[in-house]
Amino acid sequence: MTGQPSGPPSDDPTTRAFVAATMSTVERIDDALRTLHLGTAPLPDSRPWPADTPRDDADDS
Amino acid sequence: MTLALASIADIAMRYRDGSLSPVEVTAACLERVRLHDGALKAFITVTDDLAMTAARRAERELADGLDRGLLHGIPIAIKDLIDTAGIRTTGGSEVWLDNVPAGDAPLWSALQAAGAVLVGKTNLQEFAHGVPHPRFGQTRNPWDLARTAGGSSGGSAAAVMAGMCFAAVGTDTGGSIRVPASYCGAVGLKPTYGAVNTDGVFPLSWSLDHAGPMARTARDAAALFAGMTGGGYGLPDVRLDGLRLGVIGSHAEGPELTPEASASFAAACSLLSDAGADLVTVEVRDLELSEGLLPTIVGPEAAVAHQDWLESDATAGYSDDTRRQLWFGFEVSGVQYVRAQQFRRHLAARFIEALDGLDALLSPTVAWAAPAEDPSIMSDDGESEGRRTVPYNLVGLPALSIPSAAGGDGMPFGLQLAGRPHDDRRLLAIGAAAQDAGLGVTGVEPTALISDS
Numbered sequence: 194m195t196g197q198p199s200g201p202p203s204d205d206p207t208t209r210a211f212v213a214a215t216m217s218t219v220e221r222i223d224d225a226l227r228t229l230h231l232g233t234a235p236l237p238d239s240r241p242w243p244a245d246t247p248r249d250d251a252d253d254s
Numbered sequence: 255m256t257l258a259l260a261s262i263a264d265i266a267m268r269y270r271d272g273s274l275s276p277v278e279v280t281a282a283c284l285e286r287v288r289l290h291d292g293a294l295k296a297f298i299t300v301t302d303d304l305a306m307t308a309a310r311r312a313e314r315e316l317a318d319g320l321d322r323g324l325l326h327g328i329p330i331a332i333k334d335l336i337d338t339a340g341i342r343t344t345g346g347s348e349v350w351l352d353n354v355p356a357g358d359a360p361l362w363s364a365l366q367a368a369g370a371v372l373v374g375k376t377n378l379q380e381f382a383h384g385v386p387h388p389r390f391g392q393t394r395n396p397w398d399l400a401r402t403a404g405g406s407s408g409g410s411a412a413a414v415m416a417g418m419c420f421a422a423v424g425t426d427t428g429g430s431i432r433v434p435a436s437y438c439g440a441v442g443l444k445p446t447y448g449a450v451n452t453d454g455v456f457p458l459s460w461s462l463d464h465a466g467p468m469a470r471t472a473r474d475a476a477a478l479f480a481g482m483t484g485g486g487y488g489l490p491d492v493r494l495d496g497l498r499l500g501v502i503g504s505h506a507e508g509p510e511l512t513p514e515a516s517a518s519f520a521a522a523c524s525l526l527s528d529a530g531a532d533l534v535t536v537e538v539r540d541l542e543l544s545e546g547l548l549p550t551i552v553g554p555e556a557a558v559a560h561q562d563w564l565e566s567d568a569t570a571g572y573s574d575d576t577r578r579q580l581w582f583g584f585e586v587s588g589v590q591y592v593r594a595q596q597f598r599r600h601l602a603a604r605f606i607e608a609l610d611g612l613d614a615l616l617s618p619t620v621a622w623a624a625p626a627e628d629p630s631i632m633s634d635d636g637e638s639e640g641r642r643t644v645p646y647n648l649v650g651l652p653a654l655s656i657p658s659a660a661g662g663d664g665m666p667f668g669l670q671l672a673g674r675p676h677d678d679r680r681l682l683a684i685g686a687a688a689q690d691a692g693l694g695v696t697g698v699e700p701t702a703l704i705s706d707s
Contacts (some may be wrong), residue, residue: 218546229540234596235596
């Protein structure tokens with residue numbers, strides 16, 4: 194599978210038509226969002242460590 | 255009033271004064287399942303024996319003076335994509351037909367610690383995403399069997415309204431608690447993002463998934479929410495008199511809003527205003543950019559969650575429409591996905607601005623009454639159906655649907671209230687106050703079940 198992109202089976206015309214129609218909506222919405230020029234705006238918080246990871250920044254002076 | 259349509263507080267009080275027992279009430283709920291579920295298809299698995307065992311345990315504990323609180327001995331149901339150890343959990347799909355989780359989702363562990371009695375696992379659209387799988391069928395609406403109960407937590411909504419349980423857990427990624435609540439005349443809370451632990455809930459979209467309570471009243475929903483989160487059962491003291499409520503102008507109108515939905519919303523606003531609430535019209539800047547955005551985030555996240563099955567023999571277990579929706583997710587570009595994620599924070603800030611000086615925002619939950627079939631979330635009708643619910647999944651703010659006046663044909667509508675992060679219990683308190691003031695109708699046998707009996 195190396196180098197082969199995941200995606201819908203090309204031999205199913207109904208799936209291809211559905212994907213094409215839905216992607217046209219995605220592209221329309223993305224074009225609209227680009228007008229906000231969000232640029233370097235941060236993503237929602239998604240820290241990659243577990244939420245219950247203890248902090249180790251307590252005052253140890 | 256039918257025993258199974260009473261409130262949780264009434265049943266809990268009668269357990270304590272000895273006039274009713276958990277075994278009697280659980281048996282009554284299971285009898286309602288036997289009577290009506292052939293027509294409704296609210297359940298995928300009914301846990302009769304386990305429910306009666308749990309009810310007998312609750313009865314014994316209460317007799318021995320071990321009181322776990324309001325939910326102790328109360329029959330509930332859980333959507334069938336939430337892990338329940340030893341109990342088949344299908345996700346509404348043949349892909350998971352024989353899946354029996356080894357462990358419990360933390361929300362179910364919390365409910366067991368609170369003494370709740372599980373009567374079964376409720377029907378849903380396939381993995382909360384696609385269409386109802388033909389093997390399980392579509393849950394029908396308790397007010398009109400020719401219509402859908404809504405999706406994707408339609409089984410939970412129908413089970414609650416049919417008196418098969420007192421409350422049920424649903425999940426909501428774009429409206430899947432609030433839409434069926436609106437269609438069935440139930441109360442449904444999409445809590446603040448993260449307020450309910452979604453570990454053990456099969457993901458549709460990590461960014462947007464929420465689990466929350468559904469019930470016949472806001473107070474019953476509050477009881478289940480407290481049980482799911484391990485919080486207290488009390489609600490903040492809220493009076494409608496003096497509340498400041500913002501009607502989202504663009505959501506109070508729209509070409510898709512039917513005259514009956516509009517009239518129901520107007521009547522709800524009048525009731526709140528007559529009770530002393532101050533209603534003002536507000537707008538949320540850039541809100542229109544949320545319309546149609548859901549697939550850009552749900553698509554790729556669901557594709558990743560399902561990829562191993564899609565690319566194996568397991569793919570035959572999906573219904574064709576669900577499989578198509580999942581394949582679509584691979585086509586969204588990383589840039590499109592990241593920009594949509596950036597927009598979530600941008601929009602959340604706009605909602606917080608709009609809430610300045612207000613206690614909650616108001617809108618109709620859905621623009622119409624329950625249709626015959628659920629629209630796909632990736633269709634134009636699906637976009638319109640979720641126009642007023644999806645924004646709160648994007649921004650993570652709590653949103654509650656409570657029943658407003660029914661239409662002339664008796665079909666329910668929902669009023670949506672939304673608040674600031676962690677305003678969940680406050681919203682439930684406002685909902686309870688509105689129901690006390692006469693909003694909607696509670697404790698009534700749904701019409702389709704009367705003719706079905």
